[in-house]
Each structure stands twice: as structure tokens, then as C-alpha cells.
Amino acid sequence: MTESLDAIYIYDAPNAIGLDIGVVGRFLAELLPETKVETRTDFFTYQLGKFDPEQVEVLTEQIAARLEEREVHNLVHPDLRDETSPVTPEDSDLGVVYRAEPLQAVMKPVISQEERAESHLHIVYLTQCIGRFEPDKPQLTLQIIQHGQPTVISTTAFVEVPELPREYTFRRAQMVAMGVDDAVEELDERFAQKALHHGDDRITRVAVGYALQALFHRLFGERGCDDPRCSLYQASTHDELYDAHLSEESGLCERHMRRLIDWRENESSG
Numbered sequence: 001m002t003e004s005l006d007a008i009y010i011y012d013a014p015n016a017i018g019l020d021i022g023v024v025g026r027f028l029a030e031l032l033p034e035t036k037v038e039t040r041t042d043f044f045t046y047q048l049g050k051f052d053p054e055q056v057e058v059l060t061e062q063i064a065a066r067l068e069e070r071e072v073h074n075l076v077h078p079d080l081r082d083e084t085s086p087v088t089p090e091d092s093d094l095g096v097v098y099r100a101e102p103l104q105a106v107m108k109p110v111i112s113q114e115e116r117a118e119s120h121l122h123i124v125y126l127t128q129c130i131g132r133f134e135p136d137k138p139q140l141t142l143q144i145i146q147h148g149q150p151t152v153i154s155t156t157a158f159v160e161v162p163e164l165p166r167e168y169t170f171r172r173a174q175m176v177a178m179g180v181d182d183a184v185e186e187l188d189e190r191f192a193q194k195a196l197h198h199g200d201d202r203i204t205r206v207a208v209g210y211a212l213q214a215l216f217h218r219l220f221g222e223r224g225c226d227d228p229r230c231s232l233y234q235a236s237t238h239d240e241l242y243d244a245h246l247s248e249e250s251g252l253c254e255r256h257m258r259r260l261i262d263w264r265e266n267e268s269s270g
Contacts, residue, residue, distance in 0.1 A: 005035050005121060005219060006117075007115070007121070008036070008215070011043040011125060011150075013042060013127050015127045017199040018200055018204065019125060019203050020204045023204050025039040043110075048060065070098050070105075071096060071098055072140055075089065075091075087139060094129050098128055099132060101148075103146070104149070121214065122149060126152065126153070130143055145214065155207065156198070162238045162241045163236060164195055165194070168195070193242075194242040208245075213231065213232055228243050230253035
């Protein structure tokens, strides 16, 4: 838990269609009027922009090599690869996938020393998927957010991580097998409101919710909430993601809003 929060830096994911980090920045600035909130271009472009061209060329090559080492080309757990056929990210249309914590380890040293303090929160949005290998899971577990310095949030994971409604996946599989294309389109339209999709113009609202999760983790070391309409709720399905971030009732619950107000008042009086 950090006692103060002097600055929040928000980095763009330019390829994330529909993402407006200006909205995220303004939301956090209004919520924390005494904290500096700054929006920036994508993480590596911004950080490398502080160096001269010759240094940038060398650093870019070094960073690219380190990123390649952390890219996942086989989603199967390393302990099971001798007995299991490879599963590539391309098999699931995931694009580039990184191990989350090692990706952070590449990013952190690039941040200037004066901005690495616990009183500074860096929130990096990116379109690449992130994940981790867990002992009891046969394949890489994709994740939306990796807390830490910097906090990394995958916008692609907004779509890929939450499970689709079982009714939807079951009925769609049946219709596809039967070749009933019109019925498939009608089913897709019915579930479209509660299932985020790539290029969805609601992505910024979800991005705001996960920025709040980053904020509460940094301030209070807290993850999650029992209220399904609170932005801190750990959604595991698209229905839950909708309720927590996109419904009319979504937002910080009363308990978490009060905790933030109390912290803000203590900061002002201190």
C-alpha cells in the first residue's frame, strides 16, 4: 500500500480500435484532483523519445531481442510439451502473446528513475495478449491486467479472456453445424450487447474500469469486490464484464467510493 500518489501516467495502445485514453485520463483526473494525470503515446515510443537517435537505435534492438525472448510461441505448459502437440497463438487467432511478468521486467528499466517511485502509477494499454503459466493449467492462462510497475492492461483480453455465455456457444455450434447462416447472424446480434467484440466502441468504458483496478491495487493493495456491478469485480464471463463496466448501474460501489474519498480527504489534510 502506498501512502500517496503523486502522478498517474497513461500510455496509449494506438492499434486498439475505439480506445480513447483521453477519456481515461480525464476520468482519473476528476476523481483525484490533487494527483497529476498525464496521457502519453505508446509506452516504448514515449520512453525511447527521451534518447538521441543513436541511442534509440541501440535500445530498440536490445528491447526487441528481450521482447522476443518473452513471446510465447507455444501455449502448452512447458512441463507438458514433451507429451502434447504444440498449440500456437495463431491457432486461436490471438496474435502476439507475452508472458506478463517477464514483459513487465523489460518495461520497468526503461522508465526514468524519478518516475519509478511507488507514488507514481504507470498504466500501459497494449493490444498484445499477456498471460502466465500456472501449475494446474495445461495451457497459458490469458489475463487482462498485470499489476505492478508498470501496470499492463491488454485490450485484446477484454474480448478473449471472459467466457461467452454457455447458451450462446452451444446454440451457435449447433447452428454452424447445421449450416443455418441466417440463424447464426440473428443469434450473434441477440448476444452482441452483452459480449464485447474487437473494435467495439465501448472499449474505453472497460478501459476506465481496469484503470480503477490498477488504482485501487496501487493505493490499497486491493483486488476485486463482491458487488458484481462494481468496477473492481473480477469478471470471468462477458455477462459479468457487462454488469461491472457497461451497465447503467456499473461503477465504483459505495464501499470503494467511500474508501477513495477517505483517502483523498486524508491526502488533502496531510
